[in-house]
Amino acid sequence: MGRTPQYRLNLSKLQERVMRGLMQLNTRARPHLLLWSVGLALLVAAFASFTGPSTGSVTAAPAPQTASAPRPSDDECLACHSQPNMLLSVGEDKILLTIDKAAFEESVHGKEQVACADCHADMDGFPHPDYAKDGLREFNYSLYKATQSACQSCHEEEASNAMSGVHELTLETGNHNAAMCADCHNPHYAESAAGREEVPDVCARCHSDIAATYKESVHGAALLDENNPDVPNCIICHGNHNITDPRTVEFRNNIPLLCARCHTDASIMDKYGISTNVLNTYVADYHGTTVTLFEQTSPELPTNKPVCTDCHGTHDISKTDNPQTGIALKENLLGKCQRCHPDATANFPDAWMSHYDASPEKYPLVYYVNLFYKFFIPAVIGGMLVFVITDITRRAINRGKGGAH
Template sequence: MEPKALFDGHPLHKLLPVIAGIALAIAAALDLKTSAQAYDLDSNNCLACHSSPSLSKQNGQGSVSLFVSANELTASAHRYLDCTSCHTDKPHQVQTPLTKQSLAQKCGTCHAYEYKLHLTSIHGQKLSNGNSDVATCTDCHSTDSNPHSVVRVLEPTASTYPKNIAQTCAKCHNNPQLMSKYGIVEKVYESYMRSFHGKAMKLASDKLAVELLNKATCTNCHGTHDIMEVNDPGAPVAGMANLAKTCEQCHPGAGVTFASGFLGHKEANPSFLPPVYWGERFFYIFTRAVLAVGGLMVSFEIGRWGVGHIAARIRRSREQDD
């Protein structure tokens, strides 16, 4: 049958419901396939209950959702792990509430090297001492701190992808209340995003961010799982000697003189490096003044040309009338 014959006698408005129905059927089939893939890996049938959005429990802090998205699970980096690879407390008559510390320990059963580094980091040390303010694995590896939505580190949607790292660190380090609690007054995220590195990373494509700008974000200077406190003698940003070595990873031969030009995350102000601050203010105002005067002169020139053009037309019109 020719394609034309198939639609003979069928106005388009009558075919639209059929087309929409076919599209919905395809979408439902794809969703069913995704769910089926998740259920295939769920040998303990956990999703039989946990796929229900309404599943929850009560604890001392209120209602806690027990819902697990089959779609997120199937797309995650852990999609080939069975639930009980992490949730080993089954059957769950025994209550083992998940904490930041127990989560890190659980991740360490597979990621032993990373967990060992984490224990030596400022985050890991504080966490071991019971401080729940610091970051644990899912705070960095998941956009919503959900272990079921962790994706591979070099996926463009990953919170650990080079272009996304600054925003990931900002979840804590751009929180004024949390930072003031620990005496950190520098606006680290804002100062980074105003720097060349931050602007270059923001404007780069995903491919460029990995291939050419992978030395320009938080973790390249501060480390990843082994992040130290900035004043720790072993930290890569502690002291000019260490900072120079860190800069030399991207800027060969940078040296101490080069590194000393970096203000850290402090920004110049009238009381801190006033020459730098007022120099910046001068060029800020001067540049805008030059642009404003230039724009005004162009406007006058356009106006003069317009008036002259109109006057010439009027003059020609009068000459023709005469």
């Protein structure tokens, strides 16, 4: 054990005096007194070594640790954030920081008793972290990164899917205009997942032109005017969290299968008198055969053959009998064909039967010609086989007769 220098000096003097006394006893004292003296000296030295002051190896009591700041309660947060018209300036924009407590309590998060600090874990003191210095989108992105783990802790599957979506991949490139969680889901007042008829308005916050076009299409009008459950909204084709990039070759090559999800479903198409043979008739012709081959063998390679959207449109799909754009009208269809076949004449579209199989009602001439050949070709082949068989038989018989003679 370590001792102070002054203590070591005093101990040495004590030991020196004891030894001097022992020497004197050794010369004139009785032997038994000498033994008692030595024992006493050793006891004194031992007692001193254990009771003296010490430093160094003795660990001081730990200093009191400063406790981490407690999480603020909702009432503490609302002491400021319930104030009306609480605005934060972010560049040239302003953000309303006022929270309507009653509305929040009626939201899906409020009903689940999600506390402010559950999401805003970094807001544990005042002043809060300064996210407002780099503009509105940078402010939103800073909040997004600060609360991202909170979203993941409850919405694990959705967050995992979003990590591979085009929005998150765009954010990672430094483009912070891409959608973040709170751009689609209001974190304070969301009552539930958006209804299917509300999805276009959510997407319109960023994709306003595309959403406006969609709302005028046959799909959009049926959804918004009738709340028709059979028509697709944005996420049916694009996905919701794991959104794929529609500009990629893979997405384009997959469009026929994407459209086929609905257009080969008889329970949907029969309501509207639409053929469910769209995929079969498409892949049976040279356009679809090529695209299908690319999709199955080399989905990353582009093809110059048309897919569904090249003829029908994407967000601006109209009824086939629409006077301006419907491809049931020969003039409109010819315009579509001439995009790839600029020399196509007025009769060029007559070779296409609009995804329908020939029948007595649709394309009767083609139907009866096909029907004729269904009988004519087997009859011709069967007649030839009968002729060959009878000829071989006759020759064999004649040869046998000649051998007998």
